[in-house]
Amino acid sequence: MRELPDSATSVGFANPLEFLCGSHREIERYLSSLIRITEESRDGRIRERETFVRVLRQLSGIAFGHTVDEEESLFPRLRCTGRTEGEGALRRLETLEEEHGCADKAHGEVDRLARHWLASGQVPPAEANRLTALLTGLADLYRRHIQVEESDVFPQAARSLAPAVSAARTAKPSRVERSKGG
Numbered sequence: 001m002r003e004l005p006d007s008a009t010s011v012g013f014a015n016p017l018e019f020l021c022g023s024h025r026e027i028e029r030y031l032s033s034l035i036r037i038t039e040e041s042r043d044g045r046i047r048e049r050e051t052f053v054r055v056l057r058q059l060s061g062i063a064f065g066h067t068v069d070e071e072e073s074l075f076p077r078l079r080c081t082g083r084t085e086g087e088g089a090l091r092r093l094e095t096l097e098e099e100h101g102c103a104d105k106a107h108g109e110v111d112r113l114a115r116h117w118l119a120s121g122q123v124p125p126a127e128a129n130r131l132t133a134l135l136t137g138l139a140d141l142y143r144r145h146i147q148v149e150e151s152d153v154f155p156q157a158a159r160s161l162a163p164a165v166s167a168a169r170t171a172k173p174s175r176v177e178r179s180k181g182g
């Protein structure tokens with residue numbers, strides 16, 4: 001299981017919640033690039049093929065890692081403290097996990113369609129429409145999802161977990177801190 005303080009601080013962010021917010025910005029940026037390239041490829045030829053492949057890989061990687069960080073590290077910790085914030089906070093985590101599942105299915109279909117495009121070199125109109133629908137659907141899902149996380153869940157985490165995270169970092173410096181001799 002990934003531990004939030006280590007996985008987050010290992011890439012150089014002082015605050016794990018800032019790291020998660022940074023991942024949100026990357027997910028938004030990658031989705032917006034893929035939507036643009038898909039729209040520009042509607043005449044049947046994939047535009048910016050190398051960028052398309054690179055961004056697709058980056059999006060898959062960051063979305064997967066981000067969900068693991070939340071579901072295996074952040075959310076379980078919040079559940080331990082959630083009762084102090086009420087049942088609503090626990091239900092909110094369940095909804096977010098259901099949305100992770102929906103996003104995961106959509107990412108899988110995006111990857112399958114994109115691989116087919118890249119292998120055939122063609123963009124059939126029906127597949128372009130489907131890919132656009134999947135990507136814009138993902139962008140909408142993430143917009144709502146991220147809004148809840150950043151306005152409700154992360155502030156709750158900052159209130160309830162900050163002392164534990166701070167203690168863990170003091171006891172066990174991150175890889176970045178060790179490499180700096182800190």
Ligand SMILES: [Fe+2]
Pocket residue numbers: 067070096100145149
């Ligand atoms: Fe999430």
Ligand SMILES: [Fe+2]
Pocket residue numbers: 020024066070146149
């Ligand atoms: Fe998130």
